[in-house]
Amino acid sequence: xxxxxxxxxxxxxxxxGWFDAGxxxxxxxxxxxxxxLMWAARRDGGPVADPRLRSEAEHGLKYLDKMWDGKxxxxxxxxxxxxxxxxxxFVGDHDIWRLPESDDSSKEKYxxxxxxxxxxxxxxxxxxxxxGRTAAAFALAxxxxxxxxxxxxxxxxxxEIYAMAKTTDVGPLVTSLPxxxxxxxxxxxxxELGGAELALAAQRLGDPRAAQxxxxxxxxxxxxIANDTGDTLNLYDVxxxxxxxxxxxxxxxKDALAADLKAQLEIGASRAAKDPFRxxxxxxxxxxxxxxxxxxxxxxLYRSVTGDRSYDAFGxxxxxxxxxxxxxxVSFVQGVGDNSISCPHYQIANLTGRPATGAVVNGxxxxxLFDDGLGGHFEEMAKCPADGVDRYEEFxxxxxxxxxxxRSWQASEPxxxxxxxxxxxxxxxxxx
Numbered sequence: 496x497x498x499x500x501x502x503x504x505x506x507x508x509x510x511x512g513w514f515d516a517g518x519x520x521x522x523x524x525x526x527x528x529x530x531x532l533m534w535a536a537r538r539d540g541g542p543v544a545d546p547r548l549r550s551e552a553e554h555g556l557k558y559l560d561k562m563w564d565g566k567x568x569x570x571x572x573x574x575x576x577x578x579x580x581x582x583x584x585f586v587g588d589h590d591i592w593r594l595p596e597s598d599d600s601s602k603e604k605y606x607x608x609x610x611x612x613x614x615x616x617x618x619x620x621x622x623x624x625x626x627g628r629t630a631a632a633f634a635l636a637x638x639x640x641x642x643x644x645x646x647x648x649x650x651x652x653x654x655e656i657y658a659m660a661k662t663t664d665v666g667p668l669v670t671s672l673p674x675x676x677x678x679x680x681x682x683x684x685x686x687e688l689g690g691a692e693l694a695l696a697a698q699r700l701g702d703p704r705a706a707q708x709x710x711x712x713x714x715x716x717x718x719x720i721a722n723d724t725g726d727t728l729n730l731y732d733v734x735x736x737x738x739x740x741x742x743x744x745x746x747x748x749k750d751a752l753a754a755d756l757k758a759q760l761e762i763g764a765s766r767a768a769k770d771p772f773r774x775x776x777x778x779x780x781x782x783x784x785x786x787x788x789x790x791x792x793x794x795x796l797y798r799s800v801t802g803d804r805s806y807d808a809f810g811x812x813x814x815x816x817x818x819x820x821x822x823x824x825v826s827f828v829q830g831v832g833d834n835s836i837s838c839p840h841y842q843i844a845n846l847t848g849r850p851a852t853g854a855v856v857n858g859x860x861x862x863x864l865f866d867d868g869l870g871g872h873f874e875e876m877a878k879c880p881a882d883g884v885d886r887y888e889e890f891x892x893x894x895x896x897x898x899x900x901x902r903s904w905q906a907s908e909p910x911x912x913x914x915x916x917x918x919x920x921x922x923x924x925x926x927x
Contacts, residue, residue: 497581500610507611509574512558516910517841518588519595521574523562523614524670524677527628528730529915530555531688534635535736539799540922549639556636556649559629563656567617570625570656573672575609592873594846614669620661622669627685628733630657634692638699650696654704657689679731681723687715688737694744705744712737713746720755727759727775728789729782730912735759735789739796749800756797760806763790763813772821773812779894784827784858785913787813792920795927807927814924817858817917823887823897827858828917829909838879838901840908845877845901854909855917859897869902876901 512521513529533552537544562571579586586603601607614621633653640646670677690712697705719734728735738752746752763775763786776786794810797803812820819826819834826832829839830852837850844851872878879901880886887897898906 499580499584500576500605505611507561507571509558509561509571509611511561512555512574513911514595517839517904517908518577519575519598519842520577520588520671521558522671522677523559523570523572523629524625524679525730525910525912526555526562527559527625527632528733529911530559530632531628531635531692531733531736532915532919534632534639536919536922538635538639539919541926543925544922552636556632559632560652563629563652564617565652565655568655568659569617570614570621570629570659571611572614572625572669573612576605577673577676592842592846592875594843612672615661621656621659622682623660623662623665624668624670624679624682624685626656626660627682627687627689630654630689631685631692631733634689634696637696638692643700646696647700647702650693650700650702653689653693653696657693657708660686660689662686677730681719681726681732683715683719683723684732684734684737687712687719687741688733690715691737691740691744695740698744709741709744709746712741712744713748716741716746716748716752720751724755724758725762727762727786728793729785729916735793735796739800742800753797753801756793756800757806760790760793760797760809764806764809767809767812772816774816774821775809775813776816778821778859779861781860782857782913783860784817784855785916787817788855788913788917788920791817792916792923795920795923799923810920810924814920817855821859822890822892823859825887825897825899827856829854829856836899836907838899838903838907840901840904845879846875848877851909853914855913856907856909857913858906859895860905862891862894862896864905865896865898865903869898869900872902 512526515522515525537548576587578589585605598606614625630653633649637646637650668679670679690708693708694705726732738756742749742752767773767775775790776783791810791813794806817827819832824834826835829835830850836856839851839854841851885898
């Protein structure tokens with residue numbers, strides 16, 4: 496970026512939440528997705544849901560509550576800045592390798608005092624992807640919370656945020672700064688999801704607004720199917736969960752929603768039929784591992800609303816691919832499987848020497864992303880692997896490459912959205 500940041504207010508209390516990935520940035524767009532999946536896992540897991548899920552999901556919701564200022568009707572979207580400016584007058588999160596507690600004594604102004612960014616000026620409409628998924632997190636919590644007074648408060652907060660969505664003259668979607676970090680282009684799925692979760696929460700609590708939200712969610716589902724199909728469940732497309740929950744809420748368009756769920760599974764199944772390792776996700780581009788877990792989750796969502804088990808085996812294959820039944824023989828979940836990733840691009844694990852057990856990484860990516868090499872090590876970085884040898888180089892092919900190296904953000908960086916979709920898929924499959 497060029498120039499300096501301009502202060503428009505503050506300070507703002509945005510303590511809490513989760514770091515986004517191997518760095519210490521925090522994004523509402525991602526965290527709302529993560530928290531939505533955690534509440535959905537708590538709800539849909541039944542007796543197999545980990546009892547610790549509730550407190551972890553509440554931790555995320557408390558953070559989202561801080562990122563939404565109901566008094567001024569302002570949604571904050573990001574904590575921290577990724578990179579320094581072209582003039583070199585400040586550095587960003589990606590410029591320094593350190594433990595997070597060192598930030599309090601940092602001499603770098605935007606490391607010590609982290610900037611907070613907002614989605615829009617106070618009271619102005621909010622990018623619909625943000626409004627929809629943030630509302631969904633609060634509404635899902637309202638479906639699970641046993642204290643009905645607390646559940647109603649969360650439902651009201653979800654409704655307040657949902658009503659702020661800018662759904663005409665939408666323009667470029669707001670996700671992160673820079674937008675290239677998370678280039679979202681689809682938003683009707685988020686509005687469908689938010690409406691479906693609001694409807695389910697309202698039905699549970701006897702709120703008369705349920706019919707209104709069911710109608711809105713159905714409208715956005717129709718718009719999504721007409722305009723935005725072609726992806727499968729992941730950070731950028733939440734329609735699979737939205738469709739399933741809209742069916743559960745009693746939408747009249749059940750057949751169309753089920754057909755689109757099936758169409759998403761067919762995207763993966765057709766790829767898998769041509770791949771020697773039965774990969775349903777493309778592994779020559781970003782997010783192959785979360786796409787695999789997304790397909791696994793969708794196979795169970797489809798079964799839950801149709802009774803059709805035709806895609807059960809396919810979903811199980813995708814889970815197996817992520818855990819090692821792939822060309823590299825690597826489990827992309829650290830600490831799980833006989834040969835899991837060992838050198839994640841993750842500062843805390845690298846500097847403390849403690850494995851990030853359960854961390855899910857991006858996995859294989861486009862081989863062209865590695866054309867310029869992996870770059871050097873930060874001065875503070877512990878070299879991993881210690882000998883610098885790429886043990887998987889011989890398996891590079893089909894336009895894809897995987898590297899297990901701490902420098903390999905392209906393949907070995909964990910992220911909270913990767914872990915969340917893995918958690919949701921595994922929770923649904925544990926009920927088999």
